[in-house]
Amino acid sequence: MHAVEVEQLNVSYFENIALEKLSVRFMSGQLVGIIGPNGAGKSTFIKAIMGLIPAEATTIRLLGQSTKEARTKVAYVPQRSAIDWDFPIRVLDAVLIGCYPQLGLFKRPTKQHRALAIACLERVGMQDYADRQIGELSGGQQQRVFLARALAQEAELLLLDEPFVGVDAGSERVIIDLLRTLRNEGKTIVVVHHDLSKAADYFDTLLLLNRRVISIGPPTDVLQPHIIEGAYGNPLAFLQKAEVSS
Numbered sequence: 001m002h003a004v005e006v007e008q009l010n011v012s013y014f015e016n017i018a019l020e021k022l023s024v025r026f027m028s029g030q031l032v033g034i035i036g037p038n039g040a041g042k043s044t045f046i047k048a049i050m051g052l053i054p055a056e057a058t059t060i061r062l063l064g065q066s067t068k069e070a071r072t073k074v075a076y077v078p079q080r081s082a083i084d085w086d087f088p089i090r091v092l093d094a095v096l097i098g099c100y101p102q103l104g105l106f107k108r109p110t111k112q113h114r115a116l117a118i119a120c121l122e123r124v125g126m127q128d129y130a131d132r133q134i135g136e137l138s139g140g141q142q143q144r145v146f147l148a149r150a151l152a153q154e155a156e157l158l159l160l161d162e163p164f165v166g167v168d169a170g171s172e173r174v175i176i177d178l179l180r181t182l183r184n185e186g187k188t189i190v191v192v193h194h195d196l197s198k199a200a201d202y203f204d205t206l207l208l209l210n211r212r213v214i215s216i217g218p219p220t221d222v223l224q225p226h227i228i229e230g231a232y233g234n235p236l237a238f239l240q241k242a243e244v245s246s
Contacts, residue, residue: 003028003157003188004049007059011041011048018044019055020212026190026205028063031183033193033203033219037232040210042192043079046159050076063157070157075150077160080142085135091145092130095120098152113152120151125174140171147175158182158189165194176202199223 004026011019019041026032034042048055051067062070075098095117096109109117121127124144129137134145143163150158158179164172179189183204193199199206200219208214208222210231215222 001028001064002026002061003030003063004032004190005059005061005064006049006057009045009048009055009057009060011044011053011055017211019048019209022209022213024207024213024216026188026207028188029183029186030188030204031179031202032188032190032205032207033199034190034207034209035193035196035199035222036209036214040231042209043161045209046076046161046190046192050074050159052076072153073155074157074159075153075155077143077146077150077158077163079161080139080166082161083142083146085142087135089134090130091121091126091132091134091137092117094134094145095148095152098149117148117152120148121145123151123178124148138168138171140167143167144171144174147178156187158187160189161192162194163191196223196228 002025004024006025007023009019009022010017022041022045034045036042044053047053048057049060049062049067060067063073064070092114096113098120099109099113099116118127118130121130124147126141126144126148129141129145134142137145143166147160147163150160163175167175179191183189191203193202200223203219205217206219206222207216208227208231214231215227
């Protein structure tokens with residue numbers, strides 16, 4: 001089954017085209033990376049298929065359903081810059097929010113939900129921080145908490161927008177190892193990613209965007225200099241960066 005199926009997606013902001021005639025399909029049980037230059041529409045794509053911004057499309061189906069029907073099965077982790085880290089909330093309570101789609105409105109979390117939230121914090125190595133205010137954490141720790149919240153939702157499809165930005169190397173290893181484990185458990189994970197030098201190691205499939213689909217497929221096919229040049233305009237810079245990082 002296709003976890004994500006999009007046909008002829010178009011998004012515009014104030015008459016400026018952000019995405020044009022974009023059609024893609026992602027198979028279930030894959031770790032997918034979305035790459036492309038700044039302003040290419042990577043985050044816009046995630047928000048559009050989630051129904052968070054106005055968009056036009058012939059088809060948008062998540063897990064074989066409409067976005068509305070699949071909402072409880074889809075977890076979304078936004079960019080850290082989009083979150084108010086000064087909001088007074090404990091780490092455990094932030095993770096419990098992931099249980100709300102199953103709880104419904106006006107119902108309080110049970111002991112079982114709290115046990116699930118603690119177990120999710122353990123999976124990301126943050127159980128000892130359950131009573132901390134989320135604003136007291138480092139960038140990497142905050143990202144782990146929001147990943148734990150996604151785990152608490154018990155979603156089948158996870159959409160992560162730049163999860164490695166502003167995190168320490170240790171947190172990045174924890175996150176990518178967990179994402180691989182979730183993939184092996186049958187989950188589908190779609191990640192907006194900016195570091196081309198790690199893309200081949202991290203992902204099963206890459207979608208290269210620049211307002212439209214430049215290339216989609218295995219990393220070895222997508223990360224070819226002539227294809228990268230079509231999106232970034234300078235394949236030599238990419239090759240040098242990859243060589244330095246290897």
